[in-house]
Amino acid sequence: MPEVSVRQPDALYERVKPFIPAVEWPVFADEVEAISELKRSRHAVILAHNYQTPEIYHCVADVVGDSLHLAREARRLSADVIVMAGVYFMAETAKLLNPNRKVLIPDLEAGCSLAESITPEDVRALRVAHPGVPVVTYVNTSAAVKAESDVCCTSSNAVRVVESLGVPRVLLIPDRYLAANVARQTPVEVMAWDGRCIVHERFGLEAVQTLRREHPGLAVLAHPECRPEVVADADFSGSTTAMSEYIDRHHPAAVALLTECSMSDNITVDHPEVRFIRPCNLCPYMKRITLAKLRRSLESLEHEVEIDPAVAGRARRAVERMLAL
Ligand code: 13P
């Protein structure tokens, strides 16, 4: 039987102790130490999305943020190996922007319901049905779908991207709720696809209103992938990083983040003054990434993300066009 580590909780533990019992920390600490050593020997960095668990977000990530931030940072990195603690489309975006680096995703099943909702053939059919209408594609899609698009967007720049095209009508795919939420903020006509995020579509207006009654003064922050009636009722709507910045600026006494559960967990550490009311939903795709899988990925250099050269150039152009805005 392996010897049980008797290491005492350390400084890192302070950041995750609300989520990890002290008795379990030595097991986590061993993984953290091994990952840190592997990052050094492999010249690797870990990019982690805001929905990753606290031990990943606070203990092993080199860069944390929303989809836009991770894409921008991926472009600036000088590491030999990039490990995406996030979902597959994020790893693909990192690879598009770093074609000569090794990009790894620790679990190939870390997908996304939005990315799965649309194929390149669907986009080509949309273009035939709506000739001349530009296609704005949410980054939560495969590289093959991006390749059929004019430009990409994320939840933090979708309105700006739509308006940058200077046209009266756009297709904004594949999230129907994001498209509806963008449509409310622009005179541009926004046509949608019927994709949904299985995490955000579960937040309903009635439940939110009940929360407001139970917690007078509650600040409700909704991700733009939530239903339009939920976003319209919220005090603020923005990307995961925009929500975090709202809390930095406003320090609400009580807040409900209508998004994935780890968001509140990760932010609460730096905001002990804020009470997080947690009507959250877990993203089963994001939760496929664990410390053990990150360690394995760094040890075996699996799973390497490869993008078909027939689509990579066109997909990169759509992402670069967004980043240039
Ligand atoms: P952000 O770009 O806001 O981080 O959102 C990514 C995502 O997958 C939300 O579900």
Ligand code: SF4
């Ligand atoms: Fe996709 Fe929704 Fe999970 Fe984000 S939270 S990765 S949009 S399924």
